[in-house]
Amino acid sequence: MNSNESTARIIAVHKERYALYDENQGDFYGRLKASNYYHLSRSPYPVTGDLVKYHYNEAGDSVILETLPRKTFIQRFDAWSASNAQAIAANVDEAFLLTSANHDFNLKRLHRYLAVCRQGNVHCTVVITKADTNPFAEDLLQITKTDLPDTDVLLISAKTGQGIDAIWDRMPEGSISVFLGSSGVGKSTLVNYLAGSEVMDVNGIREDDSKGRHTTTHRQMIFLPNGSMVIDVPGMRELALLDAEEGLQQTFKSVSDFEGQCRFSDCTHEKEPGCAVRAAIERGELSEKTLREYKSLQAEAVRKRRDWAIMVSKHRKELQNSPKRKR
Numbered sequence: 584m585n586s587n588e589s590t591a592r593i594i595a596v597h598k599e600r601y602a603l604y605d606e607n608q609g610d611f612y613g614r615l616k617a618s619n620y621y622h623l624s625r626s627p628y629p630v631t632g633d634l635v636k637y638h639y640n641e642a643g644d645s646v647i648l649e650t651l652p653r654k655t656f657i658q659r660f661d662a663w664s665a666s667n668a669q670a671i672a673a674n675v676d677e678a679f680l681l682t683s684a685n686h687d688f689n690l691k692r693l694h695r696y697l698a699v700c701r702q703g704n705v706h707c708t709v710v711i712t713k714a715d716t717n718p719f720a721e722d723l724l725q726i727t728k729t730d731l732p733d734t735d736v737l738l739i740s741a742k743t744g745q746g747i748d749a750i751w752d753r754m755p756e757g758s759i760s761v762f763l764g765s766s767g768v769g770k771s772t773l774v775n776y777l778a779g780s781e782v783m784d785v786n787g788i789r790e791d792d793s794k795g796r797h798t799t800t801h802r803q804m805i806f807l808p809n810g811s812m813v814i815d816v817p818g819m820r821e822l823a824l825l826d827a828e829e830g831l832q833q834t835f836k837s838v839s840d841f842e843g844q845c846r847f848s849d850c851t852h853e854k855e856p857g858c859a860v861r862a863a864i865e866r867g868e869l870s871e872k873t874l875r876e877y878k879s880l881q882a883e884a885v886r887k888r889r890d891w892a893i894m895v896s897k898h899r900k901e902l903q904n905s906p907k908r909k910r
């Protein structure tokens with residue numbers, strides 16, 4: 584490594600500017616070195632949580648030279664971006680998937696979040712928030728545990744402090760966590776509780792349907808008193824799957840375990856003879872509803888991967904046919 588090159592963490596991504604942190608410089612801003620990123624596309628664009636090599640500039644923005652290899656990577660499908668992918672965070676050790684103990688509570692949405700994060704090799708913990716608002720919150724906890732037998736599920740309240748110790752247990756010093764969930768579930772409130780101060784803005788939710796107001800607008804990494812880091816992510820309207828088939832198999836283990844035992848490897852679990860999935864449904868070990876949800880999410884993931892492949896090859900062709908652009 585060159586003597587004036589160092590490594591920093593991306594703590595927020597603004598339009599074309601990145602907020603960075605390292606122990607020597609503290610907080611500072613940087614921009615991408617065009618020749619490394621745009622022309623050669625040697626390095627993926629940094630996202631919150633990434634470690635990058637940079638060249639410090641005392642007078643203004645520093646120069647980001649390279650994104651270092653990622654330990655983990657969470658991304659979702661995004662029809663609007665050229666690459667069809669939207670990166671959510673990099674190098675995350677633990678994803679906390681938040682849903683509130685109110686009208687926001689939704690198992691299907693959790694299945695999506697789990698599939699997306701597990702696809703990125705990130706360990707997941709489901710968190711039911713606002714336990715203080717619902718006298719039946721314990722029932723929701725039991726329902727979720729039954730639905731997700733292989734997943735850690737916590738019930739917490741940032742008002743009473745219930746369950747917060749179990750959150751800390753999953754955020755050891757040096758680790759990176761991410762809070763994901765719809766707008767209004769209390770991600771920023773939990774960040775503030777853990778940080779011990781009002782680092783993030785918080786807003787009320789609509790009374791009638793518990794929907795939030797999209798208070799947090801960009802991903803922000805916060806350093807917590809115990810030496811761990813957490814990324815607060817704005818509530819997403821939609822979390823579309825991207826290349827998430829493996830993550831789905833892990834999430835729907837109750838289906839995928841039987842799936843491996845069907846007589847035909849391409850069994851659709853409809854009418855084929857020797858179908859272990861249908862047999863499990865008949866024995867009452869699996870519900871038809873779970874199978875339907877799994878199949879529809881699988882189909883979505885396959886469709887998205889195909890769109891993605893088409894998009895990538897189109898861009899590659901364009902790149903080959905165009906003269907070198909300057910930016």
Ligand SMILES: Nc1nc2c(ncn2[C@@H]2O[C@H](COP(=O)(O)OP(=O)(O)OP(=O)(O)O)[C@@H](O)[C@H]2O)c(=O)[nH]1
Pocket residue numbers: 712713714715716739740741742743764765766767768769770771772773784785786787788795796797798799800816817818819
């Ligand atoms: N009663 C109760 N209210 C909570 C709790 N946690 C959060 N809230 C309230 O829920 C509302 C939304 O909280 P936020 O922290 O802004 O939600 P968010 O998930 O960050 O939302 P976005 O930034 O829009 O994605 C606020 O009015 C909070 O006070 C809790 O444990 N109990």
Ligand SMILES: [Mg+2]
Pocket residue numbers: 770771772783784785798799815816817818
């Ligand atoms: Mg927020």
Ligand SMILES: [Zn+2]
Pocket residue numbers: 842845846850851852853855857858859860861
């Ligand atoms: Zn089958």
